Amino acid sequence: MSFIDQEVTEFRAKCEKQVPHTKIIICSSSLIRVDIYPERPNRSMTVCLRFPENYPQSTPILVELKSRVYSDKLLSELTRLIDDYAADFLGKPQALLVLAFAQQYLTDNPLCVCLDEIKQLRADVKAPGTSTESQLKLKQKNRSVELVAKGGLYTYRVVACVPESYPMQSVELRGQESNLPAVLVRYLNGQSREIARQCVEPPIRLSKEALANFRPVRSLHRSLKFCLEATRDFHIELCPICDNTVLPEDPQDIELDDNADSFIERVYCGHLFHQGCLKKYLSEPPFPKGGKLCPAKRRHPRSDAQTYMGRPQIATSGGAVLPKASEDVVCGIKLAHDRWVVSVKTAEARWAQKQARQRELEEVVDFLQ
Template structure:
């Protein structure tokens, strides 16, 4: 327990008030425990088995939002039935690229399965199309040698057209039902869970995992060190750290000093990568853009460093590096000539 950190339990209201303090940083939140914990009863309540609400913090909004969102996503996925370790991995806001070959940390790719139900659906569609084709032939068929005379009577042709209309309406209604179901599943996925994989029938208790995440990932964040320079990733003064995220001055009024200050501030910003480590922006930029490309994290040797602000393709990084080196040599040659 860090000095100044507190936890207050209200068993009657199912409420936990948590204050995490480390050095000059603090993070205060409330956790409301649903009466049906660890599950809930409706889709509208999904993910609220442990409802986390931020009360106050002096972490920069960008860092706070990233961590709070991951904590909430962790609870939602565990309520879907995911085990804690996989839910933590899947809730990571920094995603590995789809081309990643890291089998340990890359989420399982979606696989299309050909089930018995799929085959039955295809067979039904083929039978329906064949039936419609036969009905249309009844309506259009003519006598051999006389294209002006119909092969079937007017009643037969009229019945065929009616049957085609009935089949069309029936299939349209079935398609609408499938579309509505798909939209419901899509809204569910946007809310943080996948009905096709998890139906909420086996919710996992998430309170301990949530509290563990808050203490390990948020409370200990101020002591995280950059793997490259070995200095703390966050500045010791929260006010100075917040100043690194101040919005840029309008280009029409920005002075040279303003632009230089913004550039220096950007270099010092802490950046979280896929493996969970925090780098300074300048350190990460050097690590990503200079050889060896695709190197593993110094802290986690089995994991490659990924961040969406830098290309994941090693060949693209190599081409950019060679281009910069060629340009640098040209400038040196011109300088030596002059």
């Protein structure tokens, strides 16, 4: 029996016993084909082994990796690592060794399944306009990715845990910490989770055909990129009324009293306002029938009135949906906020009452003079 025939026989007998989570598909002297993690489609990989001439004396075994889950970049890099590993075992049987090496690599590096997303996030962290202090940390043992997003002196930290069934199941976002105002932290926490959820759960109102064609998409990059970009932009956003930055330069100067004029409010269209500016704007005429519209000079990229995952859309006060307009138009979305639900009639009555009091005061002053 030749060396290769003997190795193939030994491989057939020992493979699935010595290398866990593997299944032999083909095992012959011309080709060995084995699936790693065949019971987990979201982690599976196929290893093809061939015996070249002069094997194993001067030439290592030939390795080809295939997968619908892992990126071509990962397959190429892992193939290179296996080739270097096999070269250290010339003159010895290599099939079982390289298969065990590949299986162990996938086990030790569970974040391999989202390698492309991690590369995209690293590029986003280093993109122009992004704080150089923003960081991305990988924790293979915990299958998690930690993002520390910076915007000026403001920080937002979040940990995305990648589940075993990823991408069929969305990442779990936890451990959020920030020195941003509470209203913005709640927004970041809630919206990032919603983005991750939308990646794996179809919309409620979906036709049967569309529902049948729905496929989960990867959620790591989408949810963390949102956190990165939003944190980067908060500290430079201007109040549409006074045209000054909404956030103070120093996080320690954030107003905590929700009745103070400098308290920060975020409205439905996504823009940030000083509470005093928003009160003044909403309490002064004109009072259009459909309610006041946001006076910001452009629509907000992270408006609640548009769908983050799909084509951006703007909902008008009448319920109609308009396509996203150019960056140069006024926001024009109806101002809406839980604390500022006032009808036109009530606003007009309050304004008239305020003007009447003002005239009375002026008459008194004139009389005393």
